[in-house]
Amino acid sequence: MTHGEVTAGTTHVVPHHFDSPEQAFEASKLGIWLFLVTEILLFGGLFVVYIIFRALYPEMFHEASHHLNKVLGGINTVVLICSSLTMALAVDRTRQNDSPKANQYMLMTLFFAACFMIIKYVEYSHKFHEGLLPGANFTFEAIQHPKTPLFFSLYFMMTGLHGIHVLAGMGLITWVLWRSNKGQFSSAYYTPVELVGIYWHLVDLIWIYLFPLLYLIG
Amino acid sequence: MVHKEKKHKGHAKAYIKVWVALLVLTIITVVVSYYNFGTWNILVAMLVATVKGALVCLFFMHLLYDNRVNQVVFVSAFAFLGIFVGLTASDELFRTTEKAVVVAQEASTPSGADMNKLRVASPQLVEKGKQLYSVQCAVCHGAAGKGDGPxxxxxxxxxxxFTSGYWRFGxxxxxVFKTISEGxxxxxxxxxxxxGVEERWSLVHFVRSIAPNPPDDKPEDLAALGGDKKTDQGPGTMDQGLQKPVQQIPISFAMKRLAKEEMAASDVAVLPEGKQAEGLGEKLYQANCLSCHGLSGKGGVPITRISVNPPVYLKTKDFAKADGAWVNDKNVFVDIVTKGLPGRGKPGIAHFSSGEWDSLYQYVQSLR
Structure with a gap:
């Protein structure tokens, strides 16, 4: 295979240091998986803090979590699961050379992601209003335990970091949607769609743990 | 061929099945959270989350069809996470926390009636104290209590x-119980x-048994220690005050208490009411130096805590014992007071006029 060969059906050029499009695809995928490992360890730090403090103050976590909105959290879980489905379908359609349908699925994914952020906004503004704020800004008085601000520090750090990932994912999906719309992807080359999809599922995966850990204590 | 799955007609059906499963599992985990199963709640929640996570990974992220390297890489993340959690928890959760100490003390706390008994010396208590003393105290205070241990x-x-008859804190x-409890x-x-409370009381009685004419408790001792006006209940109240030296109190309150306890053993670092400064130097001293160097310049006021257990403080020096260059040189004095002594807890003070420096220097000299 000569360097810089144009693969059939697209304008994508396989970088010259790869032997074949397959190898390029596999290398990219290994890259995204390694990235996901770092992501898990990034969130892992917060999970460790969570585990230690929950072990130290179980009754405080129990009481504080009652001040989170289980219903909104549950709706957001469903919303993210739906967005994961539409993203998986978008990747599937792209691979089947059905870009128009894939674009629709990506738009739906963006819609769900936006829903998630709006619900998150409603939740956050409610917490701000009540004074359920992290650390020294905590002014809520109905919870007695002196360590309660700790729970809300964790809540805002964990959901905040996750929210940043949702926003980044929305940007990435917009980018692949734009490229897909220009007809740049096909069964021969769809690496960016695949990788953005994998990243998006990780965002879902992390929320799957955050939801019971923060909202569903007892 | 880019992907193994290209042969298939697409995964739409499988994805929708996974999606339904995820929704059902979400409903299960929410419903379970409304019931209290004790520790089972968290276990069920984590089990459900893990099944959901596995479905997402295996199907949506198609890790199931991916090559072995990617599978190993991703699973390794959880192995590292396990190490992260395991090592942190094995340190953090097995420390002797303040909480654990309080629990241990509460467990060893006798009831009010026993407490009154403990406060009175008995041969049994003295004997018990003697044995404890040889283990806990003799290393420093000496086998015979002469302060000459190894x-x-x-x-x-x-x-x-202890045979000298002098007691720093009475x-x-x-x-004595307070000194043993709080150092x-x-x-x-x-x-x-x-x-334990009983152990400490037994030490009190043994130590007093070897001292010449140890004083007995007066009503005000009980009142002062208990921090409570109910002197008639003296022993009980006081002991309750002493049992929990490490219970949770606000930091600001702790700082005040700490400062108060410390002051007792050093120069008076607050201006007594009604005391008026006579000269400019005295006035400047009282405004700027008094809080650390004490009213009479004898120092001994703790300014920096340099060790927690046992608590050790860096304290201000007695001016009379000073031998620095400032004793004979006003310029050095001005320099030290202006810039402070970094690392030794001496802060720099704002500049004064030359006349003010003269008065302050004279006043400090007069305290020597």
Whole structure:
């Protein structure tokens, strides 16, 4: 295979240091998986803090979590699961050379992601209003335990970091949607769609743990 | 061929099945959270989350069809996470926390009636105290209580010689109990609050048994220690005050308490009411130096805590014992006061006029 060969059906050029499009695809995928490992360890730090403090103050976590909105959290879980489905379908359609349908699925994914952020906004503004704020800004008085601000520090750090990932994912999906719309992807080359999809599922995966850990204590 | 799955007609059906499964599992985990199964709640929640996570990974992220390297890489993340959690928890959760100490003390706390008994010396208590003393105290205070244990030569100030009849914090039972429980700040005498209440009282009685004419508790001792006006209930109230030296209190309150306890052992660092400064130097001193160097310049006021257990403080020096260059040189004095002594807790003070410097220097000299 000569360097810089144009693969059939697209304008994508396989970088010259790869032997074949397959190898390029596999290398990219290994890259995204390694990235996901770092992501898990990034969130892992917060999970460790969570585990230690929950072990130290179980009754405080129990009481504080009652001040989170289980219903909104549950709706957001469903919303993210739906967005994961539409993203998986978008990747599937792209691979089947059905870009128009894939674009629709990506738009739906963006819609769900936006829903998630709006619900998150409603939740956050409610917490701000009540004074359920992290650390020294905590002014809520109905919870007695002196360590309660700790729970809300964790809540805002964990959901905040996750929210940043949702926003980044929305940007990435917009980018692949734009490229897909220009007809740049096909069964021969769809690496960016695949990788953005994998990243998006990780965002879902992390929320799957955050939801019971923060909202569903007892 | 780019992907193994290209042969298939697409995964739409499988994805929708996974999606339904995820929704059902979400409903299960929410419903379970409304019931209280104790520790089972968290286990069920984590099990459900893990099944959901596995479905997402295996199907949506198609890790199931991916090559072995990617599978190993991703699973390794959880192995590392396990190490992260395991090592942190094995350190953090097995420390002797303040909470654990309180629990241990509460467990070893006798009831009110027993407490009154403990406060009175008995041959049994003295004997028990003697045995404990040889294990806990003799290393420094000496086998016969003469302050000449093997550890004594290394210590400054020296351990108390119980046969001398001198008590720094008073020889009344409640005072000795307090010293044993809370230690003596600024010395090597550690707080033995981790010993049980009965153990500490037995030590009190043994130590007093070898001292010449130890004083007995007066009503005001009980009142002062209990921090409570109910003197008639003296012993019980006081003991309850002493049992939990490490219970949770606001930091600001703790700082005030700490400062108050410390002051007792040093120069007076607050201006007594009604006291008026006579000259400019005295006025400047009282406004700028008094809080650390004390009213009469004898120092001994703790300014920086340099060790927690036993608590050791960096204290201000007695002016009379000063031998620095400032004693004879006003310029050095001005320099030190202006810039402070970094690392030794001496802060720099704002500039004064030359006349003010003269008065302040003279006043400090007069305190020597």
């Amino acid at each position: 550890g004594a030569p290394a210590l400054n100030p020296k351990p108390r010689d 020889g009344q039972p409640t005072h 003596s700040p600024g010395t090597a005498m550690a707080a033995f609050g981790t010993l």
